[in-house]
Amino acid sequence: MAMYESEHTRFMREWMEKxxxxxxxxxxxxxxxxxxxxxxxxxxxxxxxxxxxxPYYYDVGGH
Structure with a gap:
């Protein structure tokens, strides 16, 4: 089974080779x-x- 390689990863790998x-x-x-x-x-x-x-950002704690 082949590993998935995204188009971006393939592009970057080829770009760096060139x-x-x-x-x-x-x-x-x-x-x-x-x-x-x-x-x-x-x-x-x-x-x-x-x-x-x-926990609740707007709670002022004066209950």
Missing amino acids: HPEQREQQQTGRALWWDKPQDVAEQQRLAQARVPVK
């Missing part, structure tokens, strides 16, 4: 938007500063 110079630009874009260094202390600080959200 334009190998795009690989470097793709990696540069990924580094710009996604590959960020992680700071554990900063993540903990942000988690501690998070304010809990009430």
Whole structure:
């Protein structure tokens, strides 16, 4: 049984085969938007500063 491959996936795979110079630009874009260094202390600080959200946002709690 063959695996399904969408038209978009097929197009992108063929495009990258025909334009190998795009690989470097793709990696540069990924580094710009996604590959960020992680700071554990900063993540903990942000988690501690998070304010809990009430189940019903507009409930003022004065019942």
